[in-house]
Amino acid sequence: MVTPIDIIKKKRAEAVNRIISKGYLSTKRVYVGMATCEIAAGSKEVMGEFRQAIANGLTDVYLSQKGCAGRCNLEPTVEVVEEGKIPVKYGKVTPERAREIVERHLKKGEVISEWLI
Amino acid sequence: MKEKFKLTLCDGPSCIHNQSKEIRAALEAELSQHGLADQVSIHLSGCLGMCKQGPILIVNPGFTMYGKVEVADIPNIVKSHLVEGSPVAEKVIREDHLYNRFFRIFGDVDFFGKQMRITLRNCGIIDPENIDDYLSVRGYEALAKVLTDMKPEDVVAEVKKAGLRGRGGAGFPTGLKWEFTANQESDEKYVICNADEGDPGAFMDRSAIEGDPHTVLEGIIIGGYAIGASKGIVYIRAEYPLAIERLEKAIAAAKEHGFLGDNILGSDFSFDIEIRLGAGAFVCGEETALIHSIEGSRGMPRPRPPYPSVSGLFGKPTLINNVESWANIPVIVLDGGDWFSTIGTETSKGTKVFALAGMVHNTGLVEVPMGTTLREIVYDIGGGIPNDKAFKAIQTGGPSGGCLPAEYLDTEIDYESLAKAGSIMGSGGMIVIDEDACMVGLAKFFIEFTQDESCGKCTPCREGTKRMLEILTRITEGKGKEGDIEKLERLGHMIKNASLCGLGQSAPNPVLSTIKNFREEYEEHIRDKKCSAGQCSALLSYVVNDNCVGCGACKRICPVNAVEGTRKEKHVIDQDKCIRCGQCYDVCKFDAITKA
Incomplete structure (x- = not known):
């Protein structure tokens, strides 16, 4: 008999596959904070910049939103996660900073240390 | 030289007994011997909730977790992992716990060091609007486990064993509440999630729902199964549009996957959740007022007993818990009530989320194990008071709580200790007050x-x-x-x-x-008739002192023409005309106006 546990395991495997098919295994994963507080601080515009960059041909990047991690005074926050490296966490990201993160970090691999949390 | 590794060493009370101090000293010695001292930093964390395996040492990047670390292991770990790059396999622990996932991303930031995240474990980590993200982190597995292996009374027993207490503020044992409701005979029972968060400055529930709505839903569904209800209601205030939107999306996705509706996951348990919006009345956070509001009446409390567990919504047995309490449930089911009850103090188990606000460097949402001191929250997590001001008091529990002065800073947080000190746990508002406050x-x-x-x-x-x-x-x-x-x-x-x-x-x-x-x-x-903090405007007077150069800025800005004086000569404020608005004080560039 198929138990609920069996069903959930199958569902999880399917979910992971769907996430992977969206590009989760890209070299860099970018997470933009999108809770009420972050949106109030301007994260929608920041998200827009990253979307634009991908539409303009930026590849090997997985873009996702996330909830509030709790760093209210540093919002909007953006994380760039790369397997095997310390995740890079940017605070107070503006659309201008987002564009620079795209150019310098996502394209050239340079961590912009002065904006780190 | 660029830093290569960040080490996190567990500094909980039990690990201190397990010699984490000696381990730190051994690490430092070993690192400098290999010339790595400036490439590796050592951080201390609060209790990681794995005391049986302690002391714990986490190496980032890579999130390698070593357990039962002894001083004798240090040379080997440093040499083979940090120098040669191959982790010491026999000391590595691989536990598939739900909590503290944030350490993988935020483990190296001081703000997060003393925290322990159970209810907020996915907040800021996963995409809240994508159920696949939640499923990938063992989402709804607790529900599946309950439906496969546990009878309703087993679930109640597990929650009782965990020692979870109501996170809405009053701290009533959650398991008892579940048991009372489960024991009632009735053709219909209800489960309610109280998301009517009303304390000024508090936003724990909003963030929890916005960051991880499925956890809350999963908790509610499990609660429904445990007490024998078929209907759940989330009562949330209309001022939280994004939280409501994400909750609606989450409910729709859960229905699509068969986590809500008829015959959940092929079992014979059926359950549904709907959202009811509150208009933002503070009193509707009180359970009987909340029930009246859902029933369509005016939101007013009624005397108890009968408690909602006996006669609640539409006169039926009703189980009401706060958002944070619900979010704990999936973890208690998967990681076990026994484990949960190892965290915290004698009387209060688990963690508590606080909205840290006011005069601290790092304002934000923090989740700490019970038993953490106020000092650790203000100084270690909050980063202390800005502008070199002195700490004056800490206000917990919002409008229902109290202000505790500096002598209570070493109070270990739990329901009893805060009540003893003259405040309350409350739902989690925490405002730090500096010397400037009246x-x-x-x-x-x-x-x-x-x-x-x-x-x-x-x-x-x-x-x-x-x-x-x-x-x-x-x-x-x-x-x-x-x-x-x-x-x-x-x-x-x-x-x-x-x-x-x-x-x-x-x-x-x-x-x-x-x-x-x-x-x-x-x-x-x-x-x-004096306010030394200078906040009560009626008790203040503004006086021009000898720094005045007669620039006339105050004279121009004064809305009631209370400033007199000729150019380049000292001005005077007519105290009878002055309305103490403070604009002259703000505009003066020469510190020539004294506020007293």
């Missing part, structure tokens, strides 16, 4: 709030808070009389004892606690 003004602010939000049903709360506000207003305007403090105390105790619901019973707390801890400030306001 405690009388602060008490007035909270009484203004509760007075405004009083539903008016019972006289002590309706009339009493109004009288307290009048007295406080009088005091802050310099019209205080001898005996006012005693009158406030008498009124306060009367309201506490005679009010119908929690709102009234706790409304005088901000006043009573500030009188207890800062009585001299009240006396100063009443006797000397």
Whole structure:
């Protein structure tokens, strides 16, 4: 008999596959904070910049939103996660900073240390 | 040289017994021997909730977790992992725990070091609008486990074993509540999630729902199974549009996957959840008022008993828990009540989320194990008070709580210790106050709030808070009389004892606690007509001092023409005309206006 546990395991495997098919295994994963507080601080515009960059041909990047991690005074926050490296966490990201993160970090691999949390 | 590794060493009380201090010393010695001292940093974390495996050492990048680390292991770990790059496999622990996932991303940031995340474990990590993200982190596995292996009474027993207490603030044992409701015989039962978060400045529930709505839903569904209900309701205030939107999306996705609806995951358990919007009345956070509001009546409390577990929504047995309590449930089911009860203090288990606000460097949402001290929250997590100001007090529990002065900083947080100190746990508001604040003004602010939000049903709360506000207003305007403090105390105790619901019973707390801890400030306001914090505008006077160069800036900005003087000569403020708006003080570039 198929138990609920069996069903959930199958569902999880399917979910992971769907996430992977969206590009989760890209070299860099970018997470933009999108809770009420972050949106109030301007994260929608920041998200827009990253979307634009991908539409303009930026590849090997997985873009996702996330909830509030709790760093209210540093919002909007953006994380760039790369397997095997310390995740890079940017605070107070503006659309201008987002564009620079795209150019310098996502394209050239340079961590912009002065904006780190 | 660029830093290569960040090490996190568990510094919980149990790990300290397990020699984490010696381990740190050994690490430092070993690192410098290999010339790695400037490439590796060592951080201390709060309890990681794995005391049986302690001490724990985490190496980032890579999130390699070593357990039962002994001083003798250090040379090997440093040499083979940090120098040669291959982790010491036999000491690595791989536990598939749900909590503390954030360490993988945020493990190297001090703000997160002392935290332990159970309810917020996915907040800021996963995409809240994508159920696939939640499924990938063992989402709904607790529900599946319950439906596969556990009878409803087993679930209740597990929650009881965990020792979870109501996170809405009162701290009633959650497991008992579940048991009472489960034991009721009825054709229909209800489960309610209280998301009517109303404390000024508190946003724990909003963030939890916005960051991880499925956790809350999963908790509610499990609760429904445990007590034998088929209907769940999330009561959330309409002021939280994004939280509502994400909750709606989450409910739709859960239905699509068969986690809600008929025959959940192929079992014979059926359950549905709907959202009810509140209009933002503070009193509707009180459970009986909340039930009235859902029923379509005016949101007013009623006397208890009967408790909602016996006669709640539409007269049926009803289980009400707060958002944070619900979010703990999937973890308790998957990681076990035994494990959960190892975290925290004797009487209070698990973690508590606080919205840290006010005069600290790092404001934000923090989740700490019970038993963490206020000092650790303010200084280690909050980063201390900005602008070199002195700490004055910490306000917990919002308008129902109290202000604790510096001597309580080493209080270990749990329901009992905070109550003993004269405040309450509350739902999680935590405001840090520096030396610039006027405690009388602060008490007035909270009484203004509760007075405004009083539903008016019972006289002590309706009339009493109004009288307290009048007295406080009088005091802050310099019209205080001898005996006012005693009158406030008498009124306060009367309201506490005679009010119908929690709102009234706790409304005088901000006043009573500030009188207890800062009585001299009240006396100063009443006797000397003075506010040394300089916050009560009616008690201030602005005087021009000898720094004045006669630039005329104050004269131009004064809205009532109270400043007199000719150009390049010292100006004078006419105290009779002055309305103490402070604009001259703000505009003066020469520090020539004294506020006293």
